[in-house]
Amino acid sequence: MIAISQDTPIRRASIADLNIEQLTALVEEMQERRMRQHTLFEAAQQAKAKNKEEKDRARYTKLLEMADKKIKSVDAAMDTIMKYLNEMKVLELVLGS
Numbered sequence: 001m002i003a004i005s006q007d008t009p010i011r012r013a014s015i016a017d018l019n020i021e022q023l024t025a026l027v028e029e030m031q032e033r034r035m036r037q038h039t040l041f042e043a044a045q046q047a048k049a050k051n052k053e054e055k056d057r058a059r060y061t062k063l064l065e066m067a068d069k070k071i072k073s074v075d076a077a078m079d080t081i082m083k084y085l086n087e088m089k090v091l092e093l094v095l096g097s
Contacts, residue, residue: 015023
């Protein structure tokens with residue numbers, strides 16, 4: 001922070017009291033402070049995006065696992081149905097219908 005010799009708690013200095021070097025230093029400090037805030041904001045946004053991507057990837061994996069489980073149960077049901085149909089065909093031949 002810039003030290004302004006005319007600035008006291010009772011009589012506050014104005015930017016009109018600053019010389020060019022002090023004004024330049026003040027603006028540079030403001031820019032640096034803004035860049036620090038911007039850098040922190042960008043880091044937070046990147047962390048948030050990464051977290052969302054990880055959650056989305058985990059959800060996608062979970063859905064794949066659920067779909068695979070259902071496919072296996074459908075395959076098992078189809079095998080059972082085919083077994084019943086084959087058994088019915090054999091019984092039709094035996095019964096002569």
